[in-house]
Amino acid sequence: MTTQSTTLLIIGGGPGGYIAAIRAGQLGIATTLVEGDQLGGTCLNIGCIPSKALIHAADEFEKVIHYAQDSAQHSTLGIQVQSPRIDLAQTVRWKDAIVLKLTTGVAVLLKKNGVQVVKGWARVIDGKTVEIQQQGPQADAEPLRISCEHLLLASGSQAVALPSMPFGGAIISATEALSPQSLPKRLLVVGAGYIGLELGMAYRKLGAEVAVVEALDRALPAYDAELTRPVLASLRRLGIETHLSCTVQGMNAGGDAVRVRSAQGEESEIAADRVLVAVGRRPRTEGWGLETLLLDMNGRAVQIDDQCRTSMRNVWAIGDVTGEPMLAHRAMAQGEMVAETIAGKRRHFSPVAMPAVCFTDPEIVVVGQTPQDATAAGLDCVSAMFPFSANGRAMTIESTEGFVRVVARRDNHLIVGWQAVGRSVSELSAAFSQSMEMGALLEDVASTIHAHPTLGEAVQEAALRALGHALHI
Ligand code: FAD
Numbered sequence: 001m002t003t004q005s006t007t008l009l010i011i012g013g014g015p016g017g018y019i020a021a022i023r024a025g026q027l028g029i030a031t032t033l034v035e036g037d038q039l040g041g042t043c044l045n046i047g048c049i050p051s052k053a054l055i056h057a058a059d060e061f062e063k064v065i066h067y068a069q070d071s072a073q074h075s076t077l078g079i080q081v082q083s084p085r086i087d088l089a090q091t092v093r094w095k096d097a098i099v100l101k102l103t104t105g106v107a108v109l110l111k112k113n114g115v116q117v118v119k120g121w122a123r124v125i126d127g128k129t130v131e132i133q134q135q136g137p138q139a140d141a142e143p144l145r146i147s148c149e150h151l152l153l154a155s156g157s158q159a160v161a162l163p164s165m166p167f168g169g170a171i172i173s174a175t176e177a178l179s180p181q182s183l184p185k186r187l188l189v190v191g192a193g194y195i196g197l198e199l200g201m202a203y204r205k206l207g208a209e210v211a212v213v214e215a216l217d218r219a220l221p222a223y224d225a226e227l228t229r230p231v232l233a234s235l236r237r238l239g240i241e242t243h244l245s246c247t248v249q250g251m252n253a254g255g256d257a258v259r260v261r262s263a264q265g266e267e268s269e270i271a272a273d274r275v276l277v278a279v280g281r282r283p284r285t286e287g288w289g290l291e292t293l294l295l296d297m298n299g300r301a302v303q304i305d306d307q308c309r310t311s312m313r314n315v316w317a318i319g320d321v322t323g324e325p326m327l328a329h330r331a332m333a334q335g336e337m338v339a340e341t342i343a344g345k346r347r348h349f350s351p352v353a354m355p356a357v358c359f360t361d362p363e364i365v366v367v368g369q370t371p372q373d374a375t376a377a378g379l380d381c382v383s384a385m386f387p388f389s390a391n392g393r394a395m396t397i398e399s400t401e402g403f404v405r406v407v408a409r410r411d412n413h414l415i416v417g418w419q420a421v422g423r424s425v426s427e428l429s430a431a432f433s434q435s436m437e438m439g440a441l442l443e444d445v446a447s448t449i450h451a452h453p454t455l456g457e458a459v460q461e462a463a464l465r466a467l468g469h470a471l472h473i
């Protein structure tokens with residue numbers, strides 16, 4: 001057995017782990033990061049980045065198809081296109097090249113900051129010791145045992161499988177859906193959440209027929225009905241069937257349809273040659289000795305305090321392994337904070353704003369409290385929305401659907417939430433988060449000059465409207 005020691009040992013090289021490692025390296029902490037699969041974790045390899053690449057390719061293809069159909073009659077914009085086709089293998093190669101560029105970049109950054117990267121699956125021996133069976137050129141070497149002063153758990157999460165439809169063959173998770181070798185004729189998506197709708201819409205735009213089965217009585221149940229309305233309209237326009245309050249029972253005997261049961265107990269079959277199961281993700285806490293630490297848990301997630309400390313001294317946890325919200329930017333922010341805390345800085349994880357974006361068509365972004373959240377919290381708030389139908393820029397990009405909404409305290413006008421739905425509204429999330437982190441009042445946003453013509457003018461107009469004097473409506 002080879003042995004080593006380090007100050008900080010990080011298990012998992014996803015956005016949580018690699019950011020913690022880079023920051024620790026910058027701060028001069030001796031750091032080792034262990035990754036069993038690929039640097040970049042779920043986010044860079046099989047999550048955020050590849051999904052957004054596929055969504056972009058699907059959007060572009062749909063646009064060209066639209067122009068081709070338009071040209072057959074009369075082109076609104078005067079653009080003429082004939083017989084567009086997509087080479088899916090090339091699309092996947094393009095997506096893989098982006099992933100490779102980013103993951104290679106992470107490796108370079110880690111090296112530059114003096115982080116030792118060990119390739120292999122870590123097994124926890126105790127709160128200060130980890131054993132690794134190395135992979136790659138070191139695969140034949142004897143196991144490596146590393147002792148550390150601080151152990152950071154950043155093992156992420158994995159897709160939840162359905163007992164009635166375990167992954168394999170035609171039943172796939174997002175991972176397989178992001179590297180398709182062919183397009184299914186009929187895709188059935190189980191779960192109308194983030195992954196189900198982001199990828200379901202992309203597959204429809206690429207040419208597959210798509211149906212979605214959701215256990216609850218509405219799609220995107222995490223968002224309020226006003227925000228999801230434009231997305232539901234888009235699902236209808238694209239011809240995606242949604243079966244709400246339904247659960248799947250398994251494939252039929254012929255293997256060409258999924259048996260579905262409604263809340264009333266009625267059974268039916270939906271034809272499908274591929275099934276994407278996207279019913280959530282769960283923290284990756286099993287199979288690598290974590291249970292031997294007997295940490296306090298929050299259900300399946302590792303319980304942490306506001307400094308990402310677990311119940312064991314000098315054992316820390318960040319990102320998806322600590323539960324919801326399972327978002328890459330949360331993992332990164334926690335990773336940076338833990339590195340700084342270990343370096344002796346006084347840090348706490350208490351963000352005023354944690355943006356969440358759903359990359360459907362149109363996109364949804366939420367930061368802070370909705371009007372309903374504010375009411376439930378006992379706050380007396382004003383809220384106002386400004387529709388993109390009254391925004392010049394939205395008209396010039398043919399995307400007048402959706403709106404920006406602001407929520408602020410009635411007494412002092414402190415902004416407590418922003419929501420938006422519409423094309424490219426993900427890019428407004430920076431303005432929303434910054435205004436809240438800086439404690440902006442409605443007046444601050446209303447009196448900020450916003451460039452014209454931009455979608456951002458709807459942000460200023462929402463604030464003006466909450467003050468009772470919107471200018472363009
Ligand atoms: P992960 O990224 O899961 O990384 C954990 C790493 O630890 C993995 O590389 C794993 O191999 C490694 N590991 C685990 N156990 C061990 C062990 N014992 N030894 C060695 N290595 C180990 N979030 C967003 O914010 N925006 C998005 O648009 C978005 N889109 C997504 C799309 C999809 C399809 C999916 C699946 C997820 C998406 N997410 C998105 C969520 C995001 O990917 C996660 O929140 C984020 O990756 C969590 O980071 P993490 O570092 O906690 O874990």
Ligand code: NAD
Binds near residue numbers: 220246248280
């Ligand atoms: P999700 O929680 O977003 O959605 C799962 C959906 O499946 C829910 O609507 C749920 O009601 C439904 N469901 C659960 N069990 C079901 C069953 N048996 N039958 C039918 N429906 C069922 O989960 P996801 O889409 O798998 O994504 C996992 C996580 O990954 C998300 O929670 C999010 O944290 C992260 N993610 C984020 C983004 C983003 O930020 N844009 C994108 C993708 C994934």
